[in-house]
Amino acid sequence: MKYYIFIAVAFLSFFGCKKDNQKIEDAYAYIGGEIINPNTNFVVLSKDEEVIDTVKLDGRNRFLYKITDLKEGMYTFRHGGEYQIVLLEPKDSVLFRLNTLDFDESLVFTGEGDKKNNYLINDFLESEKEEKQVIKLCQLNPATYQKHLDSLKDSKLKAYKEFKKKYGSTELFEKIALANINYTYYSSKEVYPFIHYGKNKAAILKSVPDDFYSYRKNINYNDTFFSRYFNYNTFLRHNVSNMSLELHDGHTNSGEFDRTSLCYNLDRLKLIDSLITNKDIKSDLLHYFTIMYLSRSENPESNDAILKSYTAKSSNEKDIKMLTKYTKSLNSLRKGSHLPDIELVNYEGEPLKINTLVNAPTSICFWSQTYYDHFRDSHKKLNELKEKYPEINFITINIDSYGLEKSKTLLLNHGFDLTDEYQFKNPKTAMDTLAIYPMTKTILIDRNKEIINSNANIFSVYFEEQLLGLINK
Template sequence: MKLYITFIFILITLIGCKKDSNEAIVDYAYLGGEIINPTANYIVLSKNETIIDTVNLDGRNRFLYKIDNLNKGIYTFRHGGEYQLILLEPEDSLLFRLNTLDFDESLVYSGKGAKKNNYFINEFLENEEEEKYILKLCQKEGVTFQKRVDSIRNFKIKALESFTNKYEPSDLFLKIANANIDYSYYFSKEVYPFAHYGSNKISILKSLPEDFYNYRETINYNDEFLSSHHIYNKFLRYNLSNISLNSHDQHDKNACYDKKSLCYNLDRLTLIDSLITNPAIKDELLYHFAIGYLSKSKNEEHNNKLLKSYLNKTKSEKGKVMMARYTNSINRLKEGHELPVVKLVSFNNDVHKINSLISGPTVLSFWSRTYYEHFKESYYKLKELKVKYPEVTFISINIDDYDLEKSKKLLEGHGFYNSNQYKLKNIEDAQKVLAVYPMTKTILVKKNKKIANSNTNIFSAEFEEQLLGLINR
């Protein structure tokens, strides 16, 4: 059957590409695929965060879709909680096959446009492994580190030259491929001071070779073409965090980097405001850093100062509303305060007020199918904790906006199902009240139904110590 589908795509390509001199220029492409172990009955196709269409899978978990009036470039297809990028150009007839249990690693393309997209997916997987290696390299001295990452970059350039000589790809492909190489290299250098074991980050920066950051002179901080590109955005986050260390050092002469410092985070928002003019890039960065700070802060005065700075700089009305709500929720979730009342639905379809489920030391954790790896890892961790701390009640809450049976089926399929599983009844309102961000957020509640810790993490080194404190209160 796979050969039959591939044949159809080849046939479509041959028919679709036939044109004489009087025919209009081809401005469409085909995308199709097969998904093994699907977690939904559709994929979502988008470009630059704008959804193009929701494409249904057929009875065999396959689909075929024609994109008319193609705007060539990077597209995103999403399925369940996973996504991947593809490059589509006119006359492409791209087919992919993947298994959701091993999403990126199983992804393979065929058809016209396959070579360039297989190049990108292989590069993506190699970069994941490379980043682990880079973190180890960051413990080396600056000169040694620079030589190693220069060598990695040169190897990639030669590999791209070999691919180019063999397949003669388009200028668009080369533009993206070169950007991938450049910004991956730049990212490696920007992450160096943060990953290096030394705590005095300013001292580390001063020890680097003079030409270590020379490439910064060529950076376009408002590159609209790359604005939705993962490696570009990751580079910007570390680059801006790195540069902010210098302005932060003017306020904090001990130069001991603390990502939770209000001063440092305000300096970073100010830097973004001064360097970036592209609204989409600027608003995304402001939102990312603001919510990242707030999600870890328990100081109401500092939270409000950070919120004020964010509101003064962003142009996103949606972002302003969401950030204000999140800050208000964070400020209400204080130690010693009553846990807010939200309604949960059990897997027997019974509705409970969350407070009615608490009669002793309790841990509230959250999960979503969208964050599949966290979903699996958290349940293995919780299983371990339940054995070690039988006096604690562990309640797991699903925050996905779909029916109860889907959540139950996913749990049962992994052997995770137990009696303390619930879903939020009113998901949007409950998420606002409990401020569920990031997904690792965990709330500790005392037996008197008051909050002991509004934002911890079951994977943190201090979590078991916090549990013992909860038990002994």
């Protein structure tokens, strides 16, 4: 009830004068909301990767902001490490409410423009559920799989038409809603060879019906309108990965596909460079696949080769500089090297060096308050591993710069022991030095303080096998 009183008061304050002034321009919109369990005291609003403003939350964790000279379309609001999008058109007054502990699922819109945005967020959540269903369906033969996808698409189209009939729509909303349906459908087709259990991916590609990928001839690979849009970018990533299979198969004799191979990844960068002309879309795809390769690689020579290919094709100097630095850090953490002597702080506020903690086979994991799901799931997983592998020292480091008390409180509130929990003294420097990306990154070190694997992942199906190897080394 309090929240709706807030909405009423806010609207009266901002819109009460409209009756007395009929000359207010249409090119504006309001966005506001309330954030439960905030990670920071601000929200960042942006459009097309350009920041509009950083808006502070008030004492009740709420805000209201007017966007003048509105360019209708999709806007992004970020809080902590999470973000979501909102569709804004002239005279919209959209407010939202969310809980950071369940960011997307708790998000609800109210106000003028709420119906279309609630439709879009619900469609997003349904698509996430559909992904799990698609993984199971991918084991079917191609023709049967396509029938299931067609049924899912028809169901979405029916819901979309019912929404339009009940609430009406605008041309912009229709464009986005239909793109959501189509690009989700296309993506599900593009992932089929990868998720199908068969190891010979080239053979799987040859088994699909002739019209299975017929939609490709109508795809705009340089669509500036959707260039920052999740579904479009997800489709492009799946699409170029899939088409690179054919390119790769043309000069390899291996029937068993390895998506981590240098050759395949170089082929994919080559295809992106030849297929896409828009500089931003091309640079984003090149960056995405390059950093994905690097974050899983343990070979300095391969890292240098992929970086060389990337820098020759990308026009984004900022990203080139970042990935060059990232590659250098990764290569310095190669197998057999020693861990840099990073400075830590324990939860008693005492400083220490990271290498003083390595006196047995050791696993080092990282977490952030802004990635709540990973924080919770990784700590639960680590508690299980500690029980199974007492020979290994499991160290966990918080990467945030919010200070000790906030992360300490979060750990204690979830019942997690502070033993072997630390925080970086200088987070930015430490993250660069240890090349911490993605957040699941885990470093394995033997009893001689030599790095065994700097790109492990505690959620990998191979992780426990790696732990056993570490113990027996």
